Amino acid sequence: MTVETRPRTDERTEAQPEKPSRSWSEWADYDKYVYGTVGVALFLFVWWFANTTGLLDPKFLTPPQNIVTALVDGFSADGKLGRQVLPSLRRGLAGFLIATVLGIFLGILVGSVRTLDKLFEPILNFFRNLSILALFPVFLLFFGIGEESKIAIVAWAAFWPIFINTTNAVKGVEKILVSAARTLGAGRVYIFTRIVLPAAFPNIFPGLRLGASHAFTALVAAEYLGATEGLGIYIRSAQEGYQIPAMYSGIVVLGIIGVTLNLVLAGIEKRVTGWQLGITSR
């Protein structure tokens, strides 16, 4: 993007002595992973334990080791699960990308032009609060049963959090920064891309992350509705065929996709808005 990031090799100055706290925070980072691993292990153990003691019926809740087997089978050469990942990922990312571009562009527009904001507020309020499920028939009507309608549904679901966060982020940009840029001779485009956007980025990102999670929620719902391939239909048909471990393996794959996407976005966020570390408490 258009934001300049600061080189990582920042020499620390006498202006702010931060050295002492450094080793501590590194330990705290390390801590996080240790606790996280222990937590996951504990969770899996309880799950396994409940299954083996018969506390939970393995017919309904497959024990973890069987899910792992189902995963391995699913991703083997003649497994069906591996083939579902790409179509779903493609739809999800396409929809999310469309939502990101539209959401940020329109968000900046509505956030910076007060008339637009006032003009569209009631309409936007109506749509953003409308259940996506209620709109499924409409999307099917417009885009048919194929790929387009699924991508449109995903885009719609991801659009709103991105759009609304961007609008508010832009409204929150300090006016004086825009004034300063104007006095430096900046035109409209420069102010939009080089001032408003980077200044708003820290507050746009939560919208992107929320949008990504909405995208994959909507994707699965769209795929349940009908699709020839995809994780959603895989999970559903596994359940209908009473292949419970396969069903759970599909769910686990979806979960992993969600976590990965969030990590990627968090990484981008850190790079793009790294400048504000130390300004705010985040």
Added chain:
Amino acid sequence: MTRSVVDHPAVVPDAARPVKISARNLHKEFKNVGKGAGNGVTEVLDDFDLEIREGEFLSLLGPSGCGKSTFLNILAGLETFEGGELLLDGAPVRGVSKNIGVVFQNYALFPWLSVRKNVEAGLKIRGVPAARKREISERILTTVGLESFADHLPHRLSGGMRQRVAIARSLAYDPDVLVLDEPFAALDAQTREFLQGELLRIWESGARKKTILFVTHSIDEAIFLSDRIAVMSKRPGKVNALIEVDLPRPRNDDSRAAPEFGRIRAQVAQILKEEAHIGDR
């Protein structure tokens, strides 16, 4: 409309120099908004006359809310006005001029850009080639004494350093006019005095002296820095008195102790006091 309060033989301010900025009968009003504001307007500037000569350091001094910052914003092209005339180099001011540099009280640095990139922003906007840009920013950062902080982000600097970056940023593209809106008001007294000296040093080091409009509410600051001080009335603001500061340059800390300094301070204080006692309208 300027009341003559100069009680010693009036020195004509270097009449040979051409007028750089000229405001005549300037009128500015804000619509009242918000609860209980009614639907009237507030006159901020009325009958505002001011001439600033080329290469002159003029301070605009007045009580808070008198409209001095408003005039600065109008001159910078950030605000419009309702009546009168405002000329820069003989041409009407319409919108932002690329020939005016502005320094804000709260620095207004771009927090995501390094000190160097902040300083280079105006040059980048003007499409100056990279090598030349670098050369200019290097020179100006050296002038303000921040060359070793070029790659730092603004928030890692102290307030005084940030304001020096802001000054460097508005000097980088070499505008004829520099306007500063209470630039040192948020700083502690020592830093403030240090930066006042720095500002004069930077101004005097320029090949061609820039015209400076300096908005402040500090009498001492105005005297120490300026060739002339324009004292404003309460709202609706206009220039009440123009006072010549006859202190030799270059000025230093001794200037603050000069008898002339004390005399002008008393005079300005008297004007402001009278103004405060003129019935509340």
